Amino acid sequence: MTEFEPKIITFLCNWCSYGAADLAGVSRFQYPPNMRVIRVPCSGRISPKMVLAALRKGVDGIWVSGCHPGDCHYIEGNYYARRKFTLLKELLEFQGIEPGRIHFSWISSAEGVKFAQVANEVISEVKKLGPAKHFIKCAPKEIAAA
Amino acid sequence: MINYTENIRKISGDLLKSGKVDVVIGYKKGTLPGINEPFLARTPEDAQKLVWDSQCRLNLANYLTNRKENVGIVAKGCDSRNIATHIIEHRVTREQVTVIGVPCTGMTDKNKLRELAGGEITALTEKDGIITVTSRHGEKTVEKQDLLQSNCANCLHRNPVINDIPCADPVPEINTARNDAEIKAIEAMSPADKWAFFEDLLSTCTRCYACKNACPLCYCPTCFVDESRPQWVGKGDDPIDVRTYHTLRAFHCAGRCTDCGACEAACPMNIKVRLLTGKMEKSCFERYGWEAGLNTEVRPALDTFTLHDPEEFIK
Numbered sequence: 001m002t003e004f005e006p007k008i009i010t011f012l013c014n015w016c017s018y019g020a021a022d023l024a025g026v027s028r029f030q031y032p033p034n035m036r037v038i039r040v041p042c043s044g045r046i047s048p049k050m051v052l053a054a055l056r057k058g059v060d061g062i063w064v065s066g067c068h069p070g071d072c073h074y075i076e077g078n079y080y081a082r083r084k085f086t087l088l089k090e091l092l093e094f095q096g097i098e099p100g101r102i103h104f105s106w107i108s109s110a111e112g113v114k115f116a117q118v119a120n121e122v123i124s125e126v127k128k129l130g131p132a133k134h135f136i137k138c139a140p141k142e143i144a145a146a
Numbered sequence: 147m148i149n150y151t152e153n154i155r156k157i158s159g160d161l162l163k164s165g166k167v168d169v170v171i172g173y174k175k176g177t178l179p180g181i182n183e184p185f186l187a188r189t190p191e192d193a194q195k196l197v198w199d200s201q202c203r204l205n206l207a208n209y210l211t212n213r214k215e216n217v218g219i220v221a222k223g224c225d226s227r228n229i230a231t232h233i234i235e236h237r238v239t240r241e242q243v244t245v246i247g248v249p250c251t252g253m254t255d256k257n258k259l260r261e262l263a264g265g266e267i268t269a270l271t272e273k274d275g276i277i278t279v280t281s282r283h284g285e286k287t288v289e290k291q292d293l294l295q296s297n298c299a300n301c302l303h304r305n306p307v308i309n310d311i312p313c314a315d316p317v318p319e320i321n322t323a324r325n326d327a328e329i330k331a332i333e334a335m336s337p338a339d340k341w342a343f344f345e346d347l348l349s350t351c352t353r354c355y356a357c358k359n360a361c362p363l364c365y366c367p368t369c370f371v372d373e374s375r376p377q378w379v380g381k382g383d384d385p386i387d388v389r390t391y392h393t394l395r396a397f398h399c400a401g402r403c404t405d406c407g408a409c410e411a412a413c414p415m416n417i418k419v420r421l422l423t424g425k426m427e428k429s430c431f432e433r434y435g436w437e438a439g440l441n442t443e444v445r446p447a448l449d450t451f452t453l454h455d456p457e458e459f460i461k
């Protein structure tokens with residue numbers, strides 16, 4: 001069997017982290033192609049429903065990234081997001097989601113290097129955990145057999 | 147307790163007679179012993195049906211949502227905190243509400259009652275903190291203290307925080323700090339054990355939604371469980387759908403829940419759903435020093451922020 005390649009849903013805020021992803025791209029910084037990017041207007045736009053929906057669809061990891069605190073395009077969206085993420089992460093981990101599956105970061109549009117570096121970190125951590133088994137309604141055959 | 151009932155009747159009767167309120171939300175004797183039911187008294191005569199004892203487990207703030215008329219409401223400590231939350235969230239205005247405050251000494255756990263009776267309860271009386279239950283196995287007498295719901299035994303705010311017309315003198319508080327023993331025990335488990343623990347805990351859930359119907363916090367015109375585009379959660383009792391529902395329900399209550407226990411009291415399958423909401427309250431308290439509904443000025447935990455909130459997990 002080939003090595004496990006995780007699928008990771010990445011929510012990037014339009015103003016900072018998406019720009020950082022762009023910068024990482026044009027600067028040719030390398031990171032593995034395990035991410036599927038969803039662009040959102042602001043990290044404050046992320047609802048726990050979206051994170052759960054992604055888990056239910058069978059992704060192995062989630063990464064949410066937005067502007068640094070104080071740099072939000074909408075002035076304070078990421079401050080609210082920070083509290084939301086804190087509670088969401090604690091609630092999911094309380095129920096048995098492994099701590100390494102859910103990641104958050106602040107990356108400005110000038111930090112292409114940090115973007116590639118965090119992407120590498122996230123992907124390797126999720127890879128270590130193996131395929132996600134929780135929150136998936138119809139478990140794939142190989143997981144059911146394991 | 148007898149004088150609580152008499153005072154509530156008198157205060158409510160006077161309020162209705164004077165026209166200060168159009169309706170008083172309280173409890174009347176239920177059709178079964180051991181459960182009182184919510185009751186809306188609209189006339190001074192109605193007010194004479196109001197009662198108070200240790201079987202008033204639901205949260206009356208639930209019946210306050212979006213009311214247009216002036217309302218009197220009988221409120222124990224937790225109910226009053228939910229009334230404060232309702233005012234903060236603009237479900238009612240402060241001017242509309244007259245709180246008849248009940249210093250609360252806790253509600254009995256319906257399961258402990260049933261266990262004590264050993265079957266169907268045919269009669270229940272309460273006097274001076276002593277409860278007598280009758281069933282076909284005969285009569286049993288026990289101190290109310292031993293029958294309390296766990297949230298009542300761990301209660302931090304027994305006296306109403308909004309108290310327009312107190313119906314009795316305040317009672318002494320019994321606790322000074324949160325008791326998180328149950329939640330801490332789960333936190334100490336491995337991820338796999340945690341998942342299995344909740345799998346087992348929620349395995350009997352039938353998705354009847356009694357918990358969310360009993361909850362004063364659940365008032366969205368369309369609940370996420372009913373949304374179809376996109377459909378966030380399936381309709382059936384598939385374990386993953388059940389888990390999704392309970393996770394999101396707990397999250398929606400985060401920073402707003404007052405641990406009144408109405409959800410557990412309403413659950414026909416006796417699922418300890420308070421473990422999930424309790425975890426959120428614990429986090430809000432530990433991280434932001436937040437307890438819901440203690441006044442009507444401060445925004446709830448998820449509707450405010452400070453510049454230096456803890457963020458040790460953010461890269």
